[in-house]
Amino acid sequence: MNTPAPPPTDNFRMLIRQASALCVVVHSLYIALFAWAQVDGLAWLNVLSVATHALAFHLSRPQGHLRAATLLLIGEITVHAIAATVFVGWHTGFHYLMLPVIPVAMLSSSEHATLKNTIALCLSAIYLGLDGWSDQNTPLYVLNGTLQDLLRYQNIVTLLLAFIILSRGYYNVVTQAQAALARQASTDPLTGAINRRGLMEIGRAELHRMRHARPPKPGETEPPLALLLCDIDHFKRINDTHGHKAGDLVLQDFHRRALGVTRSSDSICRWGGEEFLILLPDTDKAGALQLAERLRVAVNSAPFTTGSAELQVTVTVGVSILGKDESLMDAVHRADKALYRGKRAGRDQVVGSPETSLLAEQQTN
Numbered sequence: 001m002n003t004p005a006p007p008p009t010d011n012f013r014m015l016i017r018q019a020s021a022l023c024v025v026v027h028s029l030y031i032a033l034f035a036w037a038q039v040d041g042l043a044w045l046n047v048l049s050v051a052t053h054a055l056a057f058h059l060s061r062p063q064g065h066l067r068a069a070t071l072l073l074i075g076e077i078t079v080h081a082i083a084a085t086v087f088v089g090w091h092t093g094f095h096y097l098m099l100p101v102i103p104v105a106m107l108s109s110s111e112h113a114t115l116k117n118t119i120a121l122c123l124s125a126i127y128l129g130l131d132g133w134s135d136q137n138t139p140l141y142v143l144n145g146t147l148q149d150l151l152r153y154q155n156i157v158t159l160l161l162a163f164i165i166l167s168r169g170y171y172n173v174v175t176q177a178q179a180a181l182a183r184q185a186s187t188d189p190l191t192g193a194i195n196r197r198g199l200m201e202i203g204r205a206e207l208h209r210m211r212h213a214r215p216p217k218p219g220e221t222e223p224p225l226a227l228l229l230c231d232i233d234h235f236k237r238i239n240d241t242h243g244h245k246a247g248d249l250v251l252q253d254f255h256r257r258a259l260g261v262t263r264s265s266d267s268i269c270r271w272g273g274e275e276f277l278i279l280l281p282d283t284d285k286a287g288a289l290q291l292a293e294r295l296r297v298a299v300n301s302a303p304f305t306t307g308s309a310e311l312q313v314t315v316t317v318g319v320s321i322l323g324k325d326e327s328l329m330d331a332v333h334r335a336d337k338a339l340y341r342g343k344r345a346g347r348d349q350v351v352g353s354p355e356t357s358l359l360a361e362q363q364t365n
Helices: 010-036 040-059 066-088 094-098 101-107 113-136 145-185 196-213 235-242 244-261 285-300 328-344 354-364
Strands: 225-232 267-272 275-281 315-321 350-352
Touching: 010 040, 010 066, 010 101, 010 145, 040 066, 066 094, 066 101, 066 113, 094 101, 094 113, 094 145, 101 113, 101 145, 196 225, 196 267, 196 275, 196 328, 225 235, 225 244, 225 285, 225 328, 235 244, 244 267, 244 275, 244 285, 275 285, 285 315, 285 350, 315 328, 328 350
Parallel strands: 315 350
Antiparallel strands: 225 275, 225 315, 267 275
């Protein structure tokens, strides 16, 4: 049930690739506009800009250098905004292109906070300085009103598209961080299994699905939900004889073996200490007993390696099926009683609660 989280830089890498692709398209349009207006200096500058952003797009691929791509993107946009404002004036709106660069710098996951803050402050100072310079100086080229308006609206549209890309990137970063926190809150750090809190949340969702998603038709019963409560036999002896590190390795190996016999829809929970609770949706009593037996065999069929020794480990499993209008904890308590009957009977066995065993026998016969 636990899905590995994507690397934290993936969303930022995608943001840089999308921003670089947008810049390639926009600067290609600038080349045509400035060539038509006979502002050859800016036309050639945009040729260089297209090449720079194409390189940034290449560097931001999964095997590339994300930090270099980010710095190229930030540097080119800043230099281009300054040069275009000096050449054709503040009113053409090239300064707008600097605004989304600040959040790009702050979102970067590959830079230290001090460096990101410094970049953001420098960009802000450059923007304000460019505004002040424009008030005191005339541009090198005076464009006609139509071309000036065309450039300004193109820059506004580019700014809006950049903020859309940034908003999507920020949303992805936030949701990924929330998902990572949720996984940490619901995962046992030693084994990687779901913890008790996570299992109870999954159990509540399964109960809602069973009982409310589609009410049973007349004559139908609720979809079955099975529970396996597993206890590693003589676990205290393992810790006392071989040390707690060996015990930890046994717990981790048990979880791996349980994953090997369960389905992706099943949930494996470290219930506490050496106990694991396995939730089996849409599993009847006979199926639950069969899976529990496969788990028991998977545990004792091969020794557990603990570094310094190989240990023969066994497990006792109590099985119960959630009854009609029964709570999840009621079924857990019945599985617990079945488990301790197995412990008293000699361990290394699967024991069903009374109604579980009875129906399994009826289905077998």
